[in-house]
Amino acid sequence: MSASSSGIPSRWLVQVCRHRSCDRGGSEAVLAAFRQHQSPSILVAESDCMGQCSAGPTVKVMPGNTWYCRVTSEDVPRIVEQHLGKGELVCDRLHPRFHPPA
Ligand code: FES
Numbered sequence: 001m002s003a004s005s006s007g008i009p010s011r012w013l014v015q016v017c018r019h020r021s022c023d024r025g026g027s028e029a030v031l032a033a034f035r036q037h038q039s040p041s042i043l044v045a046e047s048d049c050m051g052q053c054s055a056g057p058t059v060k061v062m063p064g065n066t067w068y069c070r071v072t073s074e075d076v077p078r079i080v081e082q083h084l085g086k087g088e089l090v091c092d093r094l095h096p097r098f099h100p101p102a
Helices: 020-024 027-035 073-086
Strands: 002-004 012-017 042-047 059-062 066-068 088-090
Touching: 012 027, 020 027, 027 042, 027 073, 059 073, 066 073, 073 088
Parallel strands: 012 042
Antiparallel strands: 002 088, 012 059, 059 066
16 A cells, blocks of 8 residues: 655655564564665664564654655655655555544
8 A cells, every 4th residue: 555745756765673572572683674775865874762662673764754654665665665766655654643543
């Protein structure tokens, strides 16, 4: 399932939380999976706690201020292809606190 966002910027920033709760949930593998797709147009960075510990691993994508929750390494190819490649949000991983269902 996908939804249109505001298009494809020249550069994405993907932040992956590596703090305690997210790390216990597997954020190291999520970060490694995103790093495989790192390019001049996709910057990948690890971050400290983003305050969403109960729904981690937490991933934030800028521009667009998109928050993903409970991300697994298996979700990463979809996020890369769908969101970063086509500008379409991956709805089933959107954090409902920031992206309430319509
Ligand atoms: S530990 Fe990842 S959001 Fe808090």
